[in-house]
Amino acid sequence: MERATLYTWLAVLADGLAGLTGGLLSEQWLRRHLAVFVGFAAGALLTAVFLELLPEAVASEGPSAFHWAFASFMVLAVAEWLMGHHHHDSHGSQSRTLPPALLTSDALHNVGDGAAVAAAFLVSPKAGIATALAIIAHELPQEVGDYALLRAAGFSRARALTALSLVQLSAALGAAAVMLGSHLVQNLEGIVLAIASGTFLYIGATDLLPEMRTATPSEGRGQWLGVLGGLVLVGGVSLAEHLLGLKN
Numbered sequence: 001m002e003r004a005t006l007y008t009w010l011a012v013l014a015d016g017l018a019g020l021t022g023g024l025l026s027e028q029w030l031r032r033h034l035a036v037f038v039g040f041a042a043g044a045l046l047t048a049v050f051l052e053l054l055p056e057a058v059a060s061e062g063p064s065a066f067h068w069a070f071a072s073f074m075v076l077a078v079a080e081w082l083m084g085h086h087h088h089d090s091h092g093s094q095s096r097t098l099p100p101a102l103l104t105s106d107a108l109h110n111v112g113d114g115a116a117v118a119a120a121f122l123v124s125p126k127a128g129i130a131t132a133l134a135i136i137a138h139e140l141p142q143e144v145g146d147y148a149l150l151r152a153a154g155f156s157r158a159r160a161l162t163a164l165s166l167v168q169l170s171a172a173l174g175a176a177a178v179m180l181g182s183h184l185v186q187n188l189e190g191i192v193l194a195i196a197s198g199t200f201l202y203i204g205a206t207d208l209l210p211e212m213r214t215a216t217p218s219e220g221r222g223q224w225l226g227v228l229g230g231l232v233l234v235g236g237v238s239l240a241e242h243l244l245g246l247k248n
Contacts, residue, residue: 004121004128008175011117011132015110016168018136019143020161037141039223042208043230045200048134051238053120054197056127060190068191072198077206099153103163106146107170112199113139114174119192122182127193130238134200137230138208 057065113135121128143164150160182188 003125004118005179007121007125007128008118008179009172011121011128011135012114012171012175014132015113015117015136015139015171016165018139019110019164019168021140021144033222034141034144035219036222036226036229037144038208039226040230041138041141041226042204042223043227044134044137044234045204045208045230047231047234047238048130049197049200049204051235052127052130053116053193053200056120056123057190057194057197060123060187061194065190065194065197068194069198069201072195073202074198076199076202099150099155099163102146102149103167106142106164107167109142110168110171111174111177112196114171114176115178115192116174116196116199117171118175118178119182119189119196122179122189123193126238130234131196133234133237134230137233138200138203141208 054065054069057069061068117128117132117135120131146164147160150163151157155163178188178192185191
Protein backbone atom coordinates (compact mmCIF):
# COMPACT_ATOMS: atom_id res chain seq x y z
CA MET A 1 0.00 0.00 0.00
CA GLU A 2 2.81 2.43 0.86
CA ARG A 3 4.55 1.69 -2.43
CA ALA A 4 1.30 2.21 -4.37
CA THR A 5 0.80 5.54 -2.59
CA LEU A 6 4.33 6.71 -3.45
CA TYR A 7 3.93 5.69 -7.10
CA THR A 8 0.57 7.43 -7.28
CA TRP A 9 1.89 10.76 -6.04
CA LEU A 10 4.90 10.59 -8.34
CA ALA A 11 2.58 9.93 -11.29
CA VAL A 12 0.27 12.80 -10.27
CA LEU A 13 3.31 15.10 -10.04
CA ALA A 14 4.52 14.01 -13.50
CA ASP A 15 1.04 14.55 -14.90
CA GLY A 16 0.94 18.05 -13.43
CA LEU A 17 4.31 18.96 -14.91
CA ALA A 18 3.22 17.64 -18.31
CA GLY A 19 0.23 19.96 -18.11
CA LEU A 20 2.52 22.99 -18.05
CA THR A 21 4.47 22.00 -21.15
CA GLY A 22 2.66 24.51 -23.33
CA GLY A 23 4.27 27.45 -21.59
CA LEU A 24 7.79 26.08 -21.99
CA LEU A 25 7.77 25.68 -25.77
CA SER A 26 7.44 28.21 -28.56
CA GLU A 27 3.89 28.62 -29.84
CA GLN A 28 5.07 28.18 -33.43
CA TRP A 29 6.69 24.84 -32.59
CA LEU A 30 3.57 23.69 -30.76
CA ARG A 31 1.32 24.49 -33.70
CA ARG A 32 3.63 22.58 -36.03
CA HIS A 33 3.76 19.42 -33.89
CA LEU A 34 0.38 19.37 -32.13
CA ALA A 35 -1.05 16.88 -34.66
CA VAL A 36 1.60 14.34 -33.67
CA PHE A 37 0.80 14.86 -29.98
CA VAL A 38 -2.90 14.24 -30.65
CA GLY A 39 -2.16 10.96 -32.43
CA PHE A 40 0.26 9.91 -29.70
CA ALA A 41 -2.41 10.54 -27.06
CA ALA A 42 -5.00 8.51 -28.96
CA GLY A 43 -2.64 5.56 -29.38
CA ALA A 44 -1.56 5.59 -25.74
CA LEU A 45 -5.11 5.89 -24.37
CA LEU A 46 -6.61 3.13 -26.50
CA THR A 47 -3.68 0.79 -25.86
CA ALA A 48 -3.95 1.34 -22.11
CA VAL A 49 -7.70 0.66 -22.19
CA PHE A 50 -7.51 -2.65 -24.00
CA LEU A 51 -4.23 -4.01 -22.65
CA GLU A 52 -4.38 -2.88 -19.02
CA LEU A 53 -7.37 -1.00 -17.62
CA LEU A 54 -10.28 -3.04 -18.91
CA PRO A 55 -8.63 -6.45 -18.34
CA GLU A 56 -7.75 -5.46 -14.76
CA ALA A 57 -11.27 -4.14 -14.18
CA VAL A 58 -12.81 -7.38 -15.48
CA ALA A 59 -10.45 -9.43 -13.30
CA SER A 60 -11.65 -7.46 -10.29
CA GLU A 61 -15.34 -6.94 -11.06
CA GLY A 62 -16.19 -9.66 -13.58
CA PRO A 63 -18.71 -8.90 -16.35
CA SER A 64 -20.10 -5.94 -14.40
CA ALA A 65 -16.94 -4.05 -15.36
CA PHE A 66 -18.35 -3.73 -18.88
CA HIS A 67 -21.51 -2.18 -17.42
CA TRP A 68 -19.50 0.46 -15.58
CA ALA A 69 -17.37 1.16 -18.65
CA PHE A 70 -20.41 1.49 -20.92
CA ALA A 71 -22.16 3.74 -18.40
CA SER A 72 -19.16 6.07 -18.13
CA PHE A 73 -18.85 6.17 -21.94
CA MET A 74 -22.51 7.20 -22.32
CA VAL A 75 -22.46 9.68 -19.43
CA LEU A 76 -19.47 11.46 -20.95
CA ALA A 77 -21.11 11.50 -24.38
CA VAL A 78 -24.31 13.03 -22.99
CA ALA A 79 -22.37 15.49 -20.82
CA GLU A 80 -20.35 16.74 -23.79
CA TRP A 81 -23.52 17.07 -25.86
CA LEU A 82 -25.20 19.12 -23.12
CA MET A 83 -22.18 21.32 -22.43
CA GLY A 84 -21.11 21.74 -26.03
CA HIS A 85 -18.41 19.59 -27.57
CA HIS A 86 -15.00 20.64 -26.30
CA HIS A 87 -11.81 19.34 -27.84
CA HIS A 88 -8.39 20.64 -28.66
CA ASP A 89 -7.07 20.82 -32.16
CA SER A 90 -4.24 22.51 -34.01
CA HIS A 91 -6.54 25.07 -35.62
CA GLY A 92 -7.80 26.70 -32.43
CA SER A 93 -11.44 26.02 -33.29
CA GLN A 94 -12.48 26.59 -29.69
CA SER A 95 -11.01 30.09 -29.39
CA ARG A 96 -14.35 31.43 -28.18
CA THR A 97 -14.39 29.09 -25.17
CA LEU A 98 -14.75 31.12 -21.97
CA PRO A 99 -11.72 30.63 -19.68
CA PRO A 100 -13.80 29.86 -16.54
CA ALA A 101 -15.71 27.10 -18.32
CA LEU A 102 -12.50 25.75 -19.82
CA LEU A 103 -10.67 25.65 -16.50
CA THR A 104 -13.64 24.12 -14.66
CA SER A 105 -13.94 21.39 -17.28
CA ASP A 106 -10.23 20.65 -17.01
CA ALA A 107 -10.35 20.52 -13.22
CA LEU A 108 -13.13 17.92 -13.31
CA HIS A 109 -11.22 15.97 -15.94
CA ASN A 110 -8.07 15.99 -13.80
CA VAL A 111 -10.00 14.65 -10.79
CA GLY A 112 -10.86 11.61 -12.90
CA ASP A 113 -7.27 11.25 -14.06
CA GLY A 114 -5.99 11.26 -10.49
CA ALA A 115 -8.60 8.71 -9.45
CA ALA A 116 -7.68 6.42 -12.36
CA VAL A 117 -3.95 6.56 -11.55
CA ALA A 118 -4.53 5.77 -7.88
CA ALA A 119 -6.89 2.88 -8.66
CA ALA A 120 -4.46 1.41 -11.18
CA PHE A 121 -1.48 1.51 -8.82
CA LEU A 122 -3.58 -0.07 -6.07
CA VAL A 123 -4.21 -2.99 -8.45
CA SER A 124 -0.62 -3.41 -9.67
CA PRO A 125 2.48 -1.39 -10.61
CA LYS A 126 2.11 -2.60 -14.22
CA ALA A 127 -1.43 -1.26 -14.51
CA GLY A 128 -0.43 1.95 -12.76
CA ILE A 129 2.51 2.70 -15.05
CA ALA A 130 0.47 2.02 -18.20
CA THR A 131 -2.35 4.23 -16.93
CA ALA A 132 -0.01 7.04 -15.92
CA LEU A 133 1.74 6.98 -19.30
CA ALA A 134 -1.59 7.12 -21.14
CA ILE A 135 -2.83 10.01 -19.01
CA ILE A 136 0.39 11.99 -19.43
CA ALA A 137 0.30 11.36 -23.20
CA HIS A 138 -3.24 12.75 -23.31
CA GLU A 139 -2.36 15.62 -21.00
CA LEU A 140 0.23 17.00 -23.41
CA PRO A 141 -2.05 17.92 -26.34
CA GLN A 142 -4.95 18.77 -24.04
CA GLU A 143 -3.06 21.24 -21.88
CA VAL A 144 -1.12 22.64 -24.83
CA GLY A 145 -4.49 23.38 -26.42
CA ASP A 146 -5.79 24.91 -23.21
CA TYR A 147 -2.71 27.09 -22.93
CA ALA A 148 -3.23 28.31 -26.49
CA LEU A 149 -6.90 29.07 -25.80
CA LEU A 150 -6.09 31.03 -22.65
CA ARG A 151 -3.48 33.04 -24.54
CA ALA A 152 -6.01 33.71 -27.31
CA ALA A 153 -8.47 34.89 -24.65
CA GLY A 154 -6.00 37.55 -23.51
CA PHE A 155 -4.17 35.77 -20.69
CA SER A 156 -0.49 36.59 -20.30
CA ARG A 157 1.97 33.68 -20.32
CA ALA A 158 2.41 33.91 -16.53
CA ARG A 159 -1.33 34.13 -15.86
CA ALA A 160 -2.11 31.20 -18.15
CA LEU A 161 0.54 29.01 -16.50
CA THR A 162 -0.68 29.98 -13.03
CA ALA A 163 -4.27 29.09 -13.90
CA LEU A 164 -3.26 25.74 -15.38
CA SER A 165 -1.04 25.01 -12.35
CA LEU A 166 -3.96 25.49 -9.99
CA VAL A 167 -6.17 23.30 -12.17
CA GLN A 168 -3.58 20.50 -12.07
CA LEU A 169 -3.96 20.29 -8.28
CA SER A 170 -7.42 18.76 -8.72
CA ALA A 171 -5.80 15.48 -9.82
CA ALA A 172 -4.50 15.09 -6.28
CA LEU A 173 -8.08 15.28 -4.99
CA GLY A 174 -9.15 12.38 -7.20
CA ALA A 175 -6.14 10.30 -6.19
CA ALA A 176 -6.67 10.97 -2.49
CA ALA A 177 -10.37 10.12 -2.71
CA VAL A 178 -9.65 6.71 -4.23
CA MET A 179 -6.88 5.86 -1.80
CA LEU A 180 -9.08 6.75 1.16
CA GLY A 181 -12.20 5.19 -0.33
CA SER A 182 -10.46 1.91 -1.05
CA HIS A 183 -10.48 1.26 2.71
CA LEU A 184 -14.24 1.81 2.87
CA VAL A 185 -15.64 0.41 -0.40
CA GLN A 186 -14.85 -3.13 -1.44
CA ASN A 187 -13.37 -3.49 -4.95
CA LEU A 188 -13.43 0.28 -5.46
CA GLU A 189 -10.28 0.03 -7.57
CA GLY A 190 -11.96 -2.25 -10.10
CA ILE A 191 -14.98 0.04 -10.39
CA VAL A 192 -12.79 3.12 -10.91
CA LEU A 193 -10.71 1.32 -13.55
CA ALA A 194 -13.87 0.26 -15.39
CA ILE A 195 -15.15 3.85 -15.34
CA ALA A 196 -11.76 5.10 -16.53
CA SER A 197 -11.82 2.53 -19.35
CA GLY A 198 -15.08 3.91 -20.68
CA THR A 199 -13.88 7.48 -20.30
CA PHE A 200 -10.53 6.90 -22.03
CA LEU A 201 -12.22 4.92 -24.79
CA TYR A 202 -14.59 7.81 -25.42
CA ILE A 203 -11.79 10.39 -25.48
CA GLY A 204 -9.54 8.31 -27.73
CA ALA A 205 -12.17 7.02 -30.15
CA THR A 206 -14.54 9.98 -30.46
CA ASP A 207 -12.49 13.03 -29.55
CA LEU A 208 -8.95 12.38 -30.78
CA LEU A 209 -9.12 9.92 -33.67
CA PRO A 210 -11.84 11.80 -35.60
CA GLU A 211 -9.50 14.79 -35.91
CA MET A 212 -7.36 12.64 -38.17
CA ARG A 213 -10.14 12.51 -40.76
CA THR A 214 -9.92 16.27 -41.36
CA ALA A 215 -6.13 16.53 -41.27
CA THR A 216 -4.01 17.38 -44.29
CA PRO A 217 -1.95 14.50 -45.74
CA SER A 218 1.20 15.66 -43.96
CA GLU A 219 -0.67 16.13 -40.68
CA GLY A 220 -2.31 12.73 -41.12
CA ARG A 221 1.05 11.01 -41.52
CA GLY A 222 2.31 12.73 -38.39
CA GLN A 223 -0.78 11.75 -36.45
CA TRP A 224 -0.53 8.10 -37.44
CA LEU A 225 3.13 8.08 -36.48
CA GLY A 226 2.01 9.51 -33.16
CA VAL A 227 -0.62 6.76 -32.76
CA LEU A 228 2.05 4.14 -33.43
CA GLY A 229 4.37 5.82 -30.94
CA GLY A 230 1.70 5.80 -28.23
CA LEU A 231 0.91 2.16 -28.92
CA VAL A 232 4.58 1.16 -28.81
CA LEU A 233 5.24 3.11 -25.61
CA VAL A 234 2.34 1.78 -23.52
CA GLY A 235 2.30 -1.67 -25.13
CA GLY A 236 6.07 -1.98 -24.92
CA VAL A 237 6.16 -1.07 -21.23
CA SER A 238 3.35 -3.53 -20.52
CA LEU A 239 5.13 -6.30 -22.44
CA ALA A 240 8.49 -5.60 -20.78
CA GLU A 241 6.97 -5.73 -17.32
CA HIS A 242 5.16 -8.95 -18.18
CA LEU A 243 8.38 -10.56 -19.41
CA LEU A 244 10.19 -9.40 -16.28
CA GLY A 245 7.48 -10.86 -14.09
CA LEU A 246 6.33 -7.54 -12.62
CA LYS A 247 2.63 -8.31 -12.71
CA ASN A 248 2.00 -7.32 -9.11
